[in-house]
Amino acid sequence: MYKKEELKDWVQEMAELCEPKEIYWCDGTDEEYNNLMAMLVEEKKAVPLNEVKRPGSFAFFSDPSDVARIEDRTFIASLHKEDAGPTNNWIDPVELKEKMIKLYRGSMRGRTMYVIPFMMGPFGSPLSKIGIELTDSAYVTCNMKLMTRMGRDVLKELEAKNEFIPCLHSVGYPLEEGQEDLLWPAAPLEDKYISHFPEERLIWSYGSGYGGNALLGKKCLALRIASVIARDEMWMAEHMLILKVTSPQGLSKYMLAAFPSACGKTNLAMLVPTIPGWTVETIGDDIAWLWMKDDGRLYAINPEAGFFGVAKGTSFRSNPNAMMSIRKNTIFTNVALTDDHDVWWEGIDGPVPEHLMDWKKEDWTPSKNMPAAHPNCRFTVKADQCPVIAPEWENPEGVLVSAILVGGRRPTTIPLIHEALSWNHGVFMGSMMGSEITAAILSKNIGQVRRDPFAMLPFIGYHVGDYLKHWIDMGKRSNDALLPKIYYVNWFRKDEAGDYLWPGFGHNSRVLKWIFERTEGIAPANLTPIGYLPTEESIDVRGLPLKHGALQELLSIDTYAWLDEVKSIESYYQTIGNKLPKALKMELEKLTSRLHYENLNQE
Ligand code: GTP
Numbered sequence: 270m271y272k273k274e275e276l277k278d279w280v281q282e283m284a285e286l287c288e289p290k291e292i293y294w295c296d297g298t299d300e301e302y303n304n305l306m307a308m309l310v311e312e313k314k315a316v317p318l319n320e321v322k323r324p325g326s327f328a329f330f331s332d333p334s335d336v337a338r339i340e341d342r343t344f345i346a347s348l349h350k351e352d353a354g355p356t357n358n359w360i361d362p363v364e365l366k367e368k369m370i371k372l373y374r375g376s377m378r379g380r381t382m383y384v385i386p387f388m389m390g391p392f393g394s395p396l397s398k399i400g401i402e403l404t405d406s407a408y409v410t411c412n413m414k415l416m417t418r419m420g421r422d423v424l425k426e427l428e429a430k431n432e433f434i435p436c437l438h439s440v441g442y443p444l445e446e447g448q449e450d451l452l453w454p455a456a457p458l459e460d461k462y463i464s465h466f467p468e469e470r471l472i473w474s475y476g477s478g479y480g481g482n483a484l485l486g487k488k489c490l491a492l493r494i495a496s497v498i499a500r501d502e503m504w505m506a507e508h509m510l511i512l513k514v515t516s517p518q519g520l521s522k523y524m525l526a527a528f529p530s531a532c533g534k535t536n537l538a539m540l541v542p543t544i545p546g547w548t549v550e551t552i553g554d555d556i557a558w559l560w561m562k563d564d565g566r567l568y569a570i571n572p573e574a575g576f577f578g579v580a581k582g583t584s585f586r587s588n589p590n591a592m593m594s595i596r597k598n599t600i601f602t603n604v605a606l607t608d609d610h611d612v613w614w615e616g617i618d619g620p621v622p623e624h625l626m627d628w629k630k631e632d633w634t635p636s637k638n639m640p641a642a643h644p645n646c647r648f649t650v651k652a653d654q655c656p657v658i659a660p661e662w663e664n665p666e667g668v669l670v671s672a673i674l675v676g677g678r679r680p681t682t683i684p685l686i687h688e689a690l691s692w693n694h695g696v697f698m699g700s701m702m703g704s705e706i707t708a709a710i711l712s713k714n715i716g717q718v719r720r721d722p723f724a725m726l727p728f729i730g731y732h733v734g735d736y737l738k739h740w741i742d743m744g745k746r747s748n749d750a751l752l753p754k755i756y757y758v759n760w761f762r763k764d765e766a767g768d769y770l771w772p773g774f775g776h777n778s779r780v781l782k783w784i785f786e787r788t789e790g791i792a793p794a795n796l797t798p799i800g801y802l803p804t805e806e807s808i809d810v811r812g813l814p815l816k817h818g819a820l821q822e823l824l825s826i827d828t829y830a831w832l833d834e835v836k837s838i839e840s841y842y843q844t845i846g847n848k849l850p851k852a853l854k855m856e857l858e859k860l861t862s863r864l865h866y867e868n869l870n871q872e
C-alpha cells in the first residue's frame with residue numbers, strides 16, 4: 270500500500286525501469302476506450318464484430334501459450350516462507366525483485382505505459398480499495414475499464430482514501446527500433462511471474478496478458494492481496510458469487526457461493542428459476558468481500574464492476590441472462606468467429622456452422638475434430654448490462670448474507686446438498702472441498718480432483734492454515750443464530766454411465782428454494798452423519814426430467830465412501846501442518862465417529 274503522495278514518484282520510477290516510449294494517464298471515459306479499441310483494430314490485435322449482431326464488440330486471440338491463469342508461475346513472496354504456507358509458491362521477496370527487475374528493465378520499450386486508476390468496490394463503501402495498475406497492454410486497459418470502476422473519479426477518491434495498492438504489469442515483449450509487434454505479445458513461460466508481496470501490498474506481474482494474470486484488480490488484488498488485508502482487519506475476501514433470491518411471497522435473501530474456477534458461479538449468479546414465482550438476481554459472479562457489522566451479521570459487496578465469464582457452454586438454454594448481457598459492448602477472447610463475424614463456441618445455441626475461424630485464427634470445419642473455441646474462452650462485459658443485475662448491486666453498505674454455499678465438481682460421494690450443523694462444521698465443509706481441475710488453469714492435470722478450500726486454493730495470499738483459522742475466528746465474533754448457514758452443494762454427481770444425475774443450471778433454483786426455506790426454518794430435513802439433508806419431498810421436483818431413482822441417489826450417503834473421504838481429508842489435513850485449527854480437527858473426528866456409529870447401527 271502506498272500513500273497518495275507517492276503515486277507520481279512511483280509511476281516515474283517504474284517508467285525509468287521499464288522505459289516505455291510514453292506514459293498515458295487513463296481518464297476512464299468511453300471516448301478513451303473507443304480510441305484504444307480503434308488503435309487495437311488498426312494494429313489487427315482486435316477484430317471488430319458484426320455491428321448488427323454484436324454492436325460495439327471485439328474479439329481477441331491470445332498466443333496459444335497464454336490462455337489461462339498459470340498457478341505454477343504465481344508467487345506469494347512474503348518475508349517469511351512460513352507465511353506463504355504449503356499451498357503457495359514462495360520466493361524470497363528480495364531475490365524475486367532482483368529477478369523481476371532484470372526482466373522489467375526496458376520491458377516496455379516501444380510501448381505506451383498506461384496508468385490505470387481503479388477502484389475495487391462501490392464508491393463510498395468502507396471496504397473499497399483503490400489500485401493503480403501500470404501496464405503496457407491496451408487490451409488490459411480496455412478490460413479494466415469494463416471490469417472495474419476506472420479513471421478520473423478514482424484519482425479524486427484517492428484524495429480522500431489516501432492509500433492505493435500498486436500493481437505493475439508488463440507483457441514482457443519490448444519492441445526495439447524497427448521491430449514488429451506480435452498480435453498477442455507475451456514472454457516465454459519460464460519468464461512469466463505473477464508475484465505478490467503481501468506485507469507491502471504490492472503486485473508485480475510479468476509476461477502474460479491473459480485474464481487473472483494481467484487484469485490485476487481481480488485475482489491478484491481482490492483475492493490474494495485483499496485476503497491478507499482482510500485477515501489483518503478482520504474481514505474476508507472470498508472467491509464467491511453473490512445472488513439475491515426472492516420467494517413468491519416477495520421476501521428476498523442474499524446468498525453467496527464459493528465454487529472453484531469454471532464450476533458454475535456465473536451460471537448460478539444469473540440463474541433463471543424453473544420453479545414458478547421465484548426470481549434470482551445478480552450482485553456479483555466471482556468475488557465477494559464480507560464484513561461483520563455491529564449486529565453480528567455478515568454483509569457482502571462485489572468488488573468488481575464487470576464479468577470475465579467463461580464463454581464455452583454459455584447459451585440461451587444454459588444461461589440466457591449471460592447471453593443477453595453480451596449482446597453488445599463486449600470483449601471476447603479466444604472464441605471462434607462465424608463467417609459473418611459473430612462469435613461462436615462449443616455449446617452455444619443453434620446448429621454447428623459449416624465453417625468458422627477458430628481461436629487459433631485458422632479455418633475450421635466440423636471435420637477438423639478439434640474444438641473451435643478454447644475451453645477457457647471468455648467474455649468481458651460491464652455488470653450493468655446484465656438484465657437481472659439487482660438494483661442494490663452497488664450499495665456501499667453491502668447486502669445481508671443469509672447463506673453461504675460451497676461446492677465443486679465431485680462425480681461421487683458428495684450429495685446434491687447438505688447443510689452444516691454449525692458455523693465450525695460449515696468451515697470444515699469449506700476446508701475439505703474438492704473439485705476436478707478445469708481449463709481455467711494451465712495444467713496437465715485437468716479432470717483430477719484436488720482439495721480446494723473455499724475455492725481459494727490459488728488465491729489465498731498467506732498460509733492456508735491461518736486462512737481457515739480466520740474463518741473460525743470470524744465465527745467466534747458472533748453466534749450461529751446470526752451467522753449465515755453453510756451448505757455444501759454438488760451439481761456434478763454422475764451415474765454409473767458417467768452422466769450427470771442432476772440437470773443443473775436453472776433447476777438449481779430448486780435447491781436454492783430449499784436453502785431459502787431452511788433459513789426461514791420451514792423446510793424439513795433429515796439429520797445424517799454428514800449434516801442435514803433434504804427429505805425427498807422437500808426438494809421441489811415438479812416438472813423435473815429426472816431419471817428414476819436419481820433423486821434418491823443424489824440424496825444418499827454411502828458411509829463407506831465417506832469413511833474413505835475421511836481418510837483422504839486426514840492426509841490432506843496433514844499437509845496443512847500444525848497451523849490447521851484445532852476446531853477443524855475436532856470436526857473431522859466428530860464426523861468420523863458419527864459415520865462409525867451409523868455403520869454399527871446399520872449392521
Ligand atoms: P470462473 O469464472 O472461472 O471463476 O468460473 P465460474 O465458477 O463462474 O463458472 P461458470 O458459471 O462460468 O461455469 C463453468 C462451466 O460449468 C460452464 O461450462 C457451464 O456450462 C458449467 N456449469 C455451470 N453450472 C452448471 C450446472 O449446474 N450443471 C452442470 N452440469 N454444468 C454447469
Ligand code: SPV
Pocket residue numbers: 337338479480481482487488529530531555577709710
Ligand atoms: C478464475 O479462474 O477463477 C477466473 C478467471 O475467474 S481469471 O480472471 O482468469 O482468474
Ligand code: MN
Pocket residue numbers: 508529530531555
Ligand atoms: Mn473465478
